[in-house]
Amino acid sequence: MCSVVLAADVLSQLRRGALEYCVLALLAQEERYGFGIVRTLGSNDGMVTGEGTLYPLLARLKKAGHVTTTWRESDTGPPRKYYAITAEGRRALADFTTQWRLFRDAVDDILAKGTT
Amino acid sequence: MTTTHPLAEDYLRRLNHIARVLPRHERDELVAEIRNHLDSGLPPDATDADVRNLLDQLGPPNDIVAAARPEHPPMRRGPREVFALILLVTGFRRSSGGSPASVCCCGRRCGRRARSCSQSWYGREATASCSASGRR
Numbered sequence: 001m002c003s004v005v006l007a008a009d010v011l012s013q014l015r016r017g018a019l020e021y022c023v024l025a026l027l028a029q030e031e032r033y034g035f036g037i038v039r040t041l042g043s044n045d046g047m048v049t050g051e052g053t054l055y056p057l058l059a060r061l062k063k064a065g066h067v068t069t070t071w072r073e074s075d076t077g078p079p080r081k082y083y084a085i086t087a088e089g090r091r092a093l094a095d096f097t098t099q100w101r102l103f104r105d106a107v108d109d110i111l112a113k114g115t116t
Numbered sequence: 117m118t119t120t121h122p123l124a125e126d127y128l129r130r131l132n133h134i135a136r137v138l139p140r141h142e143r144d145e146l147v148a149e150i151r152n153h154l155d156s157g158l159p160p161d162a163t164d165a166d167v168r169n170l171l172d173q174l175g176p177p178n179d180i181v182a183a184a185r186p187e188h189p190p191m192r193r194g195p196r197e198v199f200a201l202i203l204l205v206t207g208f209r210r211s212s213g214g215s216p217a218s219v220c221c222c223g224r225r226c227g228r229r230a231r232s233c234s235q236s237w238y239g240r241e242a243t244a245s246c247s248a249s250g251r252r
Binding site: 033034035038042049050051052053055056057058059077078080081 | 150152153155156157174176177183
């Protein structure tokens with residue numbers, strides 16, 4: 001069995017872990033509907049492989065109490081399900097942001113030293 | 117208001133089928149969300165190419181359902197699983213037909229061992245294989 005961790009696997013895991021906080025960060029600005037969230041993140045290269053996987057992620061956020069949902073009528077088509085961040089979601093996002101910055105800075109630091 | 121393009125309907129049908137491993141309300145919610153996504157993303161006069169592009173961006177139904185259950189590895193049917201199934205079933209049927217006990221016992225034991233080694237079998241599959249083998 002191969003014990004070397006491939007860079008692609010590491011990044012895939014990091015991406016998966018960070019994605020829900022990226023969703024929360026989008027919602028911290030304003031409430032959005034599913035399609036809008038998916039499109040915004042999908043357009044950012046390297047964020048999402050299959051856009052459809054964002055829907056189970058949104059369901060998990062709702063289950064965890066980090067977001068709430070409301071259906072609203074739309075002028076331009078079928079009713080839309082809007083997602084809004086909760087107070088608990090904001091706390092989780094703030095925690096992650098702190099931890100992420102520490103981690104990111106530490107890794108950048110070590111990588112910079114390693115490549116000089 | 118519902119998506120009527122045949123490619124989209126086929127995709128939703130496959131998603132609904134693959135998502136049967138989820139709790140009922142989760143499955144219904146997921147399929148409704150994806151249907152809504154397709155309705156939002158397709159113009160009324162969508163061409164086949166439009167639909168295919170949107171479905172490509174959504175990704176395979178298997179990946180979507182896998183994302184809904186991160187605690188389980190993706191379902192795989194490899195040689196080990198097929199081998200286990202054959203041994204379990206042939207072992208069980210041989211014993212009920214009164215054939216040499218040693219052969220069928222060995223078959224069932226091997227099948228159970230193969231099943232327990234398989235990481236893909238869980239839940240309903242594991243229970244069904246227990247029934248087929250006659251005992252745990």
